[in-house]
Amino acid sequence: MKSILLLQLQRLRREPGLVIWMFVMTIGFVLLLGGFGMGKTTVPVYFGETLSGSEQENLINRLNESDTYAFEITDEDTAIKKVALGEIPHAIKAMKSDYQIVIAADNPDQLLLDQYVKQIYAHELRLQAVEASADSSNVRAEIERNLDESPITLTNITAEEANRTSGYDQKNHYLFGMTLFFSIYTIIFSLGKVAEEKRTGTWNRVILSPVRKWQVYIGHLCYAFMIGFVQILAVFLCFKYVFDFYIGDDFGAIILTTACYTFAIVALGMLMLGLVKSMEQLNALVPIVSVSMAMIGGAYWPIEAVTNSVILAISKLLPITYAMDALKEVVMYNQGIVAIAESLSILLVIGVLCMGVGINLMERKA
Amino acid sequence: MLETTNLKKTFKKDIAVNDVNLYLDKGESVGLLGPNGAGKSTTISMISSLIKPTAGDVTWQGKSIVKDPSVIRLQLGVVPQEIALYKELTANENLKFFGRIYGLKGNLLNERIAHVLDIVGLTERKDELVKNYSGGMQRRINIAVALLHEPEIIIMDEPTVGIDPQSRNYILEMVQKLNRENGMTVLYTSHYMEEVERLCDRIYIMDHGKVIASGTKQELTGILSNEETIVLELDRQYPQLLLQLANIENVLRIIETEKGVKLIAPKKSRLLGKVFQMAEQHHAQIVSVNVQVPTLEDVFLHLTGRKLRD
Numbered sequence A: 001m002k003s004i005l006l007l008q009l010q011r012l013r014r015e016p017g018l019v020i021w022m023f024v025m026t027i028g029f030v031l032l033l034g035g036f037g038m039g040k041t042t043v044p045v046y047f048g049e050t051l052s053g054s055e056q057e058n059l060i061n062r063l064n065e066s067d068t069y070a071f072e073i074t075d076e077d078t079a080i081k082k083v084a085l086g087e088i089p090h091a092i093k094a095m096k097s098d099y100q101i102v103i104a105a106d107n108p109d110q111l112l113l114d115q116y117v118k119q120i121y122a123h124e125l126r127l128q129a130v131e132a133s134a135d136s137s138n139v140r141a142e143i144e145r146n147l148d149e150s151p152i153t154l155t156n157i158t159a160e161e162a163n164r165t166s167g168y169d170q171k172n173h174y175l176f177g178m179t180l181f182f183s184i185y186t187i188i189f190s191l192g193k194v195a196e197e198k199r200t201g202t203w204n205r206v207i208l209s210p211v212r213k214w215q216v217y218i219g220h221l222c223y224a225f226m227i228g229f230v231q232i233l234a235v236f237l238c239f240k241y242v243f244d245f246y247i248g249d250d251f252g253a254i255i256l257t258t259a260c261y262t263f264a265i266v267a268l269g270m271l272m273l274g275l276v277k278s279m280e281q282l283n284a285l286v287p288i289v290s291v292s293m294a295m296i297g298g299a300y301w302p303i304e305a306v307t308n309s310v311i312l313a314i315s316k317l318l319p320i321t322y323a324m325d326a327l328k329e330v331v332m333y334n335q336g337i338v339a340i341a342e343s344l345s346i347l348l349v350i351g352v353l354c355m356g357v358g359i360n361l362m363e364r365k366a
Numbered sequence B: 001m002l003e004t005t006n007l008k009k010t011f012k013k014d015i016a017v018n019d020v021n022l023y024l025d026k027g028e029s030v031g032l033l034g035p036n037g038a039g040k041s042t043t044i045s046m047i048s049s050l051i052k053p054t055a056g057d058v059t060w061q062g063k064s065i066v067k068d069p070s071v072i073r074l075q076l077g078v079v080p081q082e083i084a085l086y087k088e089l090t091a092n093e094n095l096k097f098f099g100r101i102y103g104l105k106g107n108l109l110n111e112r113i114a115h116v117l118d119i120v121g122l123t124e125r126k127d128e129l130v131k132n133y134s135g136g137m138q139r140r141i142n143i144a145v146a147l148l149h150e151p152e153i154i155i156m157d158e159p160t161v162g163i164d165p166q167s168r169n170y171i172l173e174m175v176q177k178l179n180r181e182n183g184m185t186v187l188y189t190s191h192y193m194e195e196v197e198r199l200c201d202r203i204y205i206m207d208h209g210k211v212i213a214s215g216t217k218q219e220l221t222g223i224l225s226n227e228e229t230i231v232l233e234l235d236r237q238y239p240q241l242l243l244q245l246a247n248i249e250n251v252l253r254i255i256e257t258e259k260g261v262k263l264i265a266p267k268k269s270r271l272l273g274k275v276f277q278m279a280e281q282h283h284a285q286i287v288s289v290n291v292q293v294p295t296l297e298d299v300f301l302h303l304t305g306r307k308l309r310d
């Protein structure tokens, strides 16, 4: 088993192209989608009722605290015309205590924008309520200052937990989604060495040796697992230290989630290997499976944005759904291992099932 | 030492191997000859315990390897028909890996590697990547891997396909040496008649999954001992002439060759006169005429009506 694993690593060292490419692709896509170097999405804002100059300014400043959006004051006609012509996906009609999103057609981003703006408004309204009940005009400044400082920040986090969506961070979403998505390729193609060896005949040579067949399988499984596991964690670490992403403090939970997910994908790879007849079929199947899995399982956009019950039901069968869920729980909502135990167990169950069926199919073909 | 009894393999409905009985004694060199798709590789896979027979048995020193494959594995070296090597690694790295999975390590492993590299004559180039080797060199390493664990018996599946005459000659000499000097038992598969003639003490001829003839070279050519072969070379093909020749009373078989025709007929049937006469009728230009003792190839033609290679 050890010899098989070492051999595959040695082969990888000679031809590392695919694995490096997948690593680069992950980083590239996260940066691209996360909006690095591309600037922010511009959202025109117009005011639906008379707000005083300072109120307008205050609101825009608050909105513009976002990393993802740049809010820009325009007049109603221009905003509506641009949306209607499809030049921009949405605009905001801002009122004193409420807002509307102007859209031409439903799009997945609108939900995120809505969440963000809602959060700002809720915050602002709370402040206004306090302000109204107190006399001192300093109250606002004081609360703001306290909010920014530690004692009250704590209460702020509690508030976020109650209103769970408030912790949502799109950059992290892309980071997790893209990393899990690209790792499917790396893992399954690493496992594809089994199919390749069967074709070139080296598999038979190894089987004819005193090494047991299960040891050969374990060697290959370990190899694919290692590659996937290291790739995912390396991407996370790279974003944490190089690009300064916040990925939580509970690195243990992240490692555990990564391990369970990698195991499930390795097992899924075995199932796919059992189903295909050749390397070519595998090469064709991997993109189909990984892309549809990523779309349905919420790696591209948040699963919360999906309302179709069929798609939601399918997503419950996919490992990526649970891994996304667990990572978001840990990083965005500061949950511990207990909260993600269920997701992780499901990943393990999916893994065991796929592995069992996959190995059986493969052995039946032989 | 090794014996198959009524060995049979069917894939879905196709019968690939049908009731094959063959045996190898210790130190023997045995050839398995047959055209494409005859079932040679399938037979070998069953003998080496890679696939299970549909029916029949294979025994090694009296023990069934169908029941327990481990009884033969350490004693057996297999050279597969394809080049089963990791091409992005060097020859040395390939040998190291395959040696390790046979439980070799340390000095012993290095000695064995040096030894087999010497046998196949690639010591100097062991650190080159296999993918940069010529076809002949890849074939030689393919053989070297099978020799690493010093097996008692080596089964070679067409070890010389698609390589230059020089490498081919090298391999043939090497096999001969292993068999004659080291006493290794050899089962050699090929569709090249001359290789099998040169290397093997006994020969099995397979076609359509069946053994259609077997014996020493003398015994096999003896099948046609009362016949002779007339090889007629013409300036081009004359289909009408062929038909007419086939109708000559004594002609047993007639085979179209590249430029002309081969006739198998009983000895002393004095056909040449008739042949010349017919050629004259068709205005065919005779380039050469040869009357030969039948070769193994002719035996095969006689038995199957087909050539070994297309």
Ligand SMILES: Nc1ncnc2c1ncn2[C@@H]1O[C@H](COP(=O)(O)OP(=O)(O)OP(=O)(O)O)[C@@H](O)[C@H]1O
Residues within 6 Å of the ligand: B011, B014, B015, B016, B034, B035, B036, B037, B038, B039, B040, B041, B042, B043, B081, B191
């Ligand atoms: N795995 C398989 N599944 C289905 N049919 C097979 C399989 N392996 C071999 N066959 C069929 O069995 C027959 C014998 O094949 P085999 O490879 O044993 O022939 P061969 O004598 O080695 O030919 P060649 O000289 O081309 O190597 C062929 O008709 C082939 O199509």
Ligand SMILES: [Mg+2]
Residues within 6 Å of the ligand: B040, B041, B042, B081, B157
């Ligand atoms: Mg063959």
